[in-house]
Amino acid sequence: MALDSFTEGAVHEGAEWSGELYRIASTQFAGTADVLDLDAEARTRLLEPRRALTVNFPIRMDDGSVREFTGYRVQHTLTMGPTKGGFRYAPGVSLGECAALAMWMTWKCALLGLPFGGAKGGVRCDPTQLSAGELERITRRYTAELIPVIGPDRDIPAPDMGTGEREMAWLYDTYSQAMGYSVPAVVTGKPVVLGGVEARQPATGLGCVYVIEALLERLGWPIREQRFVVQGFGNVGRVAARELFAIGAPVVGLSDVTGGIVDPAGLDVDDVAAWVDAEGSLEGYPRAQAVGRSEILETECDILVPAALERQLTSENADRIRCRLVVEAANGPTTPEAESVLADRGIRVVPDVLANAGGVTVSYFEWVQDHQRFTWDGIELQDRLRRMMRAAAIKVWEGSEEHDVDLRTAALTVAVRRVADAGARRGIYP
């Protein structure tokens, strides 16, 4: 009877993280663990995050009212060193979403050989509806709530969706005020004048293009002959599209939250960027055909680069995707169901943990500089980024050829094996 009364209200394992993105991340992990034949102990240690902090805090709004906000910070593994990962401001932020994104950060860092475990955080809000003052108060209060779990050798935040160098500067200042001295290494993606590096802002987009270059060389597909479609014209998509255009690769489609534009002969991406700078979005761009937000993904091309939100390629649209290769510049844009449809159709997917790892790689350079109080020049950082991204891409490619697995499985096996090995060697405390 006693047992019944306990099991009746029982919470099933992992229920804390429930959510679609966590389901995707854990499905991918389970598939990789099977390929690696990981034992139950390693699976237990790697699946769920080690730590999570949920905070609710009040903020005084500009109109004098008080609103409560919910924020999270999730640290996936503490085995590899301090944890690392961005924090986002978006309406869908949840514990499960942060847990999934933290797990992917672990695999990204392991694949690139960076001395970090993965973390992710965020505040549930719509930053487009908040003033700069409200965002500053949210950022400072969120930082203050996080002080027990972050730090230059503990957990190092960075930008993600809806946050940038402005928010990183506020986090840096708030943390430093609490410590009593400046601690630049507590956060990356800072403004250059505060110890940030110029190479950080374009790093994710550039890293993605370096991966594309390396893989196309292996595939024997000349980059200037591939038609690209880039979904998203923010921090990542805009940089990737402009770099592709600069290389001479035709970018035939682009989109942002307002919709898409298409020109089969190739868009002038610099002209599009100038339009967006002046008008605020792609809407109304006169020198291309306008298409809907979802149509852009179905535009015929060779290489589709989803660089916006998660869960864009799903079982609903996977059979209408018309490309030869998908390159995941965003985190989690392809669901496992869509991926198997794409695989059946012969469309390969370059996984997020490789394609968007450029951001955290340059964050690592920034963190090392802050620790050493020494700066490298921008050209050197970009060159290092290129070398590291190419090496990781080639490692993934070779793993996929050697073991006859898809590129995601190849990338995740390299990463998961490394973290599992480190965990086994450190052992279990106590």
Ligand code: GLU
């Ligand atoms: N938020 C970025 C990502 O998803 C970068 C994290 C970082 O620089 O630490 O990879």
